Amino acid sequence: MIRFERVSKWYGSDPALVEIDETIAQGEVVVICGPSGSGKSTLLRTVNRLEPIQAGRIEIDGRDIHAPGTNVNELRSRIGFVFQQFNLFPHLTALQNCTLAPVQLGRLSRSQAIEQARALLERVGLAHKADAYPAELSGGQQQRVAIARALAQQPPLMLFDEPTSALDPEMVGEVLAVIRGLAKDGMTLICVTHEMGFAREVADRVLFMDAGRILERAPPAEFFQRPQHPRAQQFLVDIRLPLP
Amino acid sequence: MRDLIDTYWVYFLVGQYPKGPLGGLALTLLLSALALLLALPLGLALGLARLSPWRALRWPVSALVFTVRATPLLMVVFWAYFGLPALTGYKSSQFGTMLVALVVFDGAYLAEIVRAGVQGLGRGQMEAARALGLSHLQALRHVILPQALRHMLPSLVNQFVSTIKETSLGYIIGLSEVSFIATQINTQVFTKPAQVYLWLGVSYFLLCFGLSRLAYWMQGRGERRPATASPA
Amino acid sequence: MTTGRRIVFDPSLVLSGPYRDLLVAGLLLSLELAAITLVFALPLAIGVALLRVAPLRPLRWLGAAYVETIRNVPLLAHMLFWYFGAPELLPEPLKRRLYEGNIEAISAVIALTLYTAAYMAEDIRSGLRAIAPVQLEAGRSLGLGYLATVRLVLLPQALRITVPPLISQTLNLWKNTSIATVIGVGELMYQAAQVESASFRSFEPFAFATLSYLSVSLLITGLAAWYQQRYPVRQF
Numbered sequence: 001m002i003r004f005e006r007v008s009k010w011y012g013s014d015p016a017l018v019e020i021d022e023t024i025a026q027g028e029v030v031v032i033c034g035p036s037g038s039g040k041s042t043l044l045r046t047v048n049r050l051e052p053i054q055a056g057r058i059e060i061d062g063r064d065i066h067a068p069g070t071n072v073n074e075l076r077s078r079i080g081f082v083f084q085q086f087n088l089f090p091h092l093t094a095l096q097n098c099t100l101a102p103v104q105l106g107r108l109s110r111s112q113a114i115e116q117a118r119a120l121l122e123r124v125g126l127a128h129k130a131d132a133y134p135a136e137l138s139g140g141q142q143q144r145v146a147i148a149r150a151l152a153q154q155p156p157l158m159l160f161d162e163p164t165s166a167l168d169p170e171m172v173g174e175v176l177a178v179i180r181g182l183a184k185d186g187m188t189l190i191c192v193t194h195e196m197g198f199a200r201e202v203a204d205r206v207l208f209m210d211a212g213r214i215l216e217r218a219p220p221a222e223f224f225q226r227p228q229h230p231r232a233q234q235f236l237v238d239i240r241l242p243l244p
Numbered sequence: 245m246r247d248l249i250d251t252y253w254v255y256f257l258v259g260q261y262p263k264g265p266l267g268g269l270a271l272t273l274l275l276s277a278l279a280l281l282l283a284l285p286l287g288l289a290l291g292l293a294r295l296s297p298w299r300a301l302r303w304p305v306s307a308l309v310f311t312v313r314a315t316p317l318l319m320v321v322f323w324a325y326f327g328l329p330a331l332t333g334y335k336s337s338q339f340g341t342m343l344v345a346l347v348v349f350d351g352a353y354l355a356e357i358v359r360a361g362v363q364g365l366g367r368g369q370m371e372a373a374r375a376l377g378l379s380h381l382q383a384l385r386h387v388i389l390p391q392a393l394r395h396m397l398p399s400l401v402n403q404f405v406s407t408i409k410e411t412s413l414g415y416i417i418g419l420s421e422v423s424f425i426a427t428q429i430n431t432q433v434f435t436k437p438a439q440v441y442l443w444l445g446v447s448y449f450l451l452c453f454g455l456s457r458l459a460y461w462m463q464g465r466g467e468r469r470p471a472t473a474s475p476a
Numbered sequence: 477m478t479t480g481r482r483i484v485f486d487p488s489l490v491l492s493g494p495y496r497d498l499l500v501a502g503l504l505l506s507l508e509l510a511a512i513t514l515v516f517a518l519p520l521a522i523g524v525a526l527l528r529v530a531p532l533r534p535l536r537w538l539g540a541a542y543v544e545t546i547r548n549v550p551l552l553a554h555m556l557f558w559y560f561g562a563p564e565l566l567p568e569p570l571k572r573r574l575y576e577g578n579i580e581a582i583s584a585v586i587a588l589t590l591y592t593a594a595y596m597a598e599d600i601r602s603g604l605r606a607i608a609p610v611q612l613e614a615g616r617s618l619g620l621g622y623l624a625t626v627r628l629v630l631l632p633q634a635l636r637i638t639v640p641p642l643i644s645q646t647l648n649l650w651k652n653t654s655i656a657t658v659i660g661v662g663e664l665m666y667q668a669a670q671v672e673s674a675s676f677r678s679f680e681p682f683a684f685a686t687l688s689y690l691s692v693s694l695l696i697t698g699l700a701a702w703y704q705q706r707y708p709v710r711q712f
Contacts, residue, residue: 048375077377087372091390100386101376153376314647314693316654318665319686326678409550416658423553430560441561445549452548 001026001157001188002047007056009042009212016042018212020056024190026156029183031199031220032192034209035235040192041084041161043209047190048079048159060157077105080150080158084165086142088134094121094145095130098152113152120148124178140171147178158182160191196239200224208232245439252429256447259420265339267420269447275339275414275421276407279346280400283407286347287354292384294359305355312352317410321345325417338419342411350407357399361392401459405452412448422447486680495671499681502667503688509581509653509663513588514646520589521596526626528601539597546594551655554591559583559659584656592649596642603638604630636707643700650692664688 007020017039024030032040045051046058049065049072058065065075089097098117102108108116121127124144134142143163150158160179164172176198183189183202193199199206199220206223208216208231215229227233249256259267266274293305312320324345328336336344365388373383414421426444430437527539546554563571563579574582607630615625657666664685671681 050371050375073374073377073379075377076375079375081372081375083368083372083375085368087368089369089372089387089391091394101378104382104386105377149376311690314651314690314697315686316651316665316689318654318657319682319689322665322669322678322682323686326672326682330678405548412550412552413655415552423550423556426553427556427560438557438561438565441553441557444553445545445557448549448553449545453544456548 001028001061002190003057003059004043005057005059007043007046007053007058009039009046009051009053009055015212017046017053020214022207022214022217024188026188027186029189029202029204030191030207031203031205032190032207032209033194033196033199033235035238037211038209039212040209042212044159044161044190044192047157048076048081050081073105077101077107077153078155078157080147080153080155082143082146082150082158082160082163084162086134086139086146086166088142088146088149090134093131093133094126094137094148097134097145098149101149102152107153117148117152120151121145123151123181124148125174138171139167140174143167143171143175144178147175147182151182157188157190160189160193162192162194164193164195194239196224208235210235245436245443248429248433248436248439249443252433255429256422256425256443259425265420267422268425269422269451271339271420272408272411272422273451275342275346275411275419276404279343279350279411280404280407282343282347283350283354284400286351288358290351290355291358291362294355295362297380309352309355312349313356317345317349318413318416320349321413321417324348338414338417341417342414342419345413346407346410349410350403353406354400354403357396357403358392361396361399362388364395365391398459398463401455401462405455405459408452408455409448486677487683495675495681498667498671499664499684499688502662502664502685505661506650506653506663506665506688507692509584509588509656509661510646510650512585513592513649513653516585516589517593517596517649518642520593521600522631524593524597525600525604528597529604531622543594543597546590551587551591551652552658554587555584555655555659558587562586580656580659580661583659584653584661588649588652588656591652592645595648596645599641599645600634600638602641603634606637607633639703639707640700643696643703647693647696650696651689654689 002024004020004022007017008015009017020043032043034040042051046053047060047065053066060075060079064070088094089100092100095114095117098120099110099113102113102116103110107113118127118130121130124147126141126144126148129137129141129145134145137145143166147163163179164175167175172195176195179189179191180198180202191199191203201220203220206216206218206220207214208223208227208229210231216223216227216232218228223232224236227236255268257268258270259265261267261270290305290309293301294309296302321342324341328341328344369387369391370383373387374380378386411421412423415423415427418424423444426440430440433440524539524542527535528543530536530539559580562583563574566574611629611633612625615629616622620628653663654665656663657669660666668681668685672678675681
């Protein structure tokens with residue numbers, strides 16, 4: 001469904017992504033992990049063109065997303081993106097956050113959008129908070145609303161940029177549960193995360209990145225048990241919690 | 245002082261109205277309000293242009309805003325006074341001249357307020373809106389501006405206070421705003437200039453101080469509202 | 477006024493001859509006004525700022541009253557007061573001496589000084605408040621009196637933070653010198669208007685004046701940028 005061909009990006013003279021080649025199939029759940037600065041968020045953001053690339057090609061469903069004449073807004077409306085910092089719209093209620101785009105983009109009528117939004121908020125467990133403003137919600141609740149907001153576009157692909165990194169530990173579980181649910185429903189997901197337990201449980205594949213390159217790609221069982229690349233091995237040692 | 249005020253307070257307040265054009269404190273207020281009202285859309289347009297991703301728009305507008313802000317208001321008034329008749333072909337009124345000068349001048353200052361207000365929101369809001377597929381303009385209209393304008397309200401009230409003070413320059417082109425009226429009164433009375441100008445100062449003070457207290461109160465209310473969504 | 481006449485730009489009008497001399501004299505006087513005001517305003521501003529952060533409430537109130545009273549009245553009204561109003565309050569011999577001398581410039585400088593000092597005082601006050609209160613404690617615990625601590629410990633730190641806003645106020649001061657024209661001071665704006673009425677050309681003298689204001693503004697802004705590069709604020 002998504003294909004990266006020799007994708008490269010640099011900031012001035014600093015390389016951010018180096019010759020990325022990768023294919024992600026429909027329905028796959030892919031977790032990208034790696035040390036900070038490895039380029040994992042950057043790679044994710046190139047998919048919906050939040051980050052431009054300097055070289056290479058990215059194809060979604062066979063179409064080059066950088067082809068001249070591509071409607072960027074149309075592209076983005078078919079990809080759900082969830083931010084680390086949630087980025088909910090503070091002047092709108094949870095319900096309104098979810099209805100804004102479908103209505104403004106002409107996808108749904110207002111009443112249809114409201115109905116769908118309520119269903120989505122129900123799905124993430126926040127139906128009772130539909131009329132609450134983001135300021136009245138906890139971090140975990142805000143992130144779940146953000147997921148509902150992204151789902152309101154009915155995208156075939158969802159991207160998660162460290163969705164739980166900004167949350168207090170006790171709220172991480174509720175958000176991961178929602179993402180797990182999406183994975184079970186067969187949605188194509190790419191998730192950048194540090195939550196290794198989650199990766200082990202839900203991912204079809206793990207991509208390990210460092211210094212702008214994909215250094216290892218393997219199913220989670222293999223990756224966590226028998227990492228091949230020395231840097232991957234080092235990474236797993238570094239993040240492993242000390243044994244009690 | 246008391247009899248001074250008793251004799252001239254109507255003149256001070258409304259000029260020669262209704263027997264002549266509006267003047268005095270009423271004119272000062274009217275001019276300020278009108279100027280700010282007209283300067284707002286201009287300031288909004290200029291401020292957004294300064295944030296635009298297209299260099300062809302950003303650079304000329306930034307240069308324009310910088311130039312206006314580096315020039316004394318009096319200079320802008322003179323340009324309007326001498327330039328408008330040359331441009332439009334007929335002599336404009338003092339009110340019209342002053343209005344144009346104030347709108348241009350305040351527009352440039354409002355542009356900066358708008359720019360700061362929008363940039364204060366952080367990149368996350370725009371990114372989230374664009375990630376949903378909203379266009380740049382849709383994002384501005386539904387996400388960025390509703391928030392930015394609300395935050396800008398105290399600054400806007402402060403700008404209104406500045407505009408009231410700026411109207412005093414109408415004196416120089418003979419506009420009957422309150423400073424000009426005070427001087428007329430002084431010419432008539434002749435023997436009490438200190439009192440006349442003290443009265444002028446007090447009037448400005450009450451008006452401007454009152455409004456800036458309002459801005460202060462609005463800012464306090466804005467801060468006491470719960471924090472925004474994104475964590476620090 | 478040249479209503480309806482075609483505008484033909486003729487820079488030679490102002491680049492030489494008597495008109496140029498008038499304009500240059502005006503420019504120099506504007507610069508002088510700004511410089512003299514700065515010399516008086518800065519110490520006054522520091523004094524008022526210290527009043528506003530003084531430990532005694534009546535002193536704080538005095539400082540606040542000064543700032544609020546001055547800032548809420550336009551500079552033009554200040555100038556009118558000091559030129560038309562204040563001299564009448566003086567005793568006769570002093571008044572006569574003033575009128576024989578350069579009363580216009582003196583009134584202008586007084587008005588500008590009081591006005592600019594009010595704004596600068598607020599910036600300095602912000603600078604003082606940005607210094608952690610522990611600095612005051614540290615100074616006092618060394619045995620320094622309150623004033624000495626302020627002078628030797630707080631002010632030097634506050635002034636470094638305050639320089640960029642103070643430069644910004646200097647920029648405003650530079651622009652504000654133009655208001656002195658209403659009380660007859662022969663600075664740049666006044667001279668430009670004089671040249672206009674003498675030559676019936678408005679564009680050239682005003683272009684000269686505008687460019688002069690812009691150039692000095694650019695210089696001042698450049699100074700601010702240089703300062704911020706050279707002395708960035710060090711946070712702890």
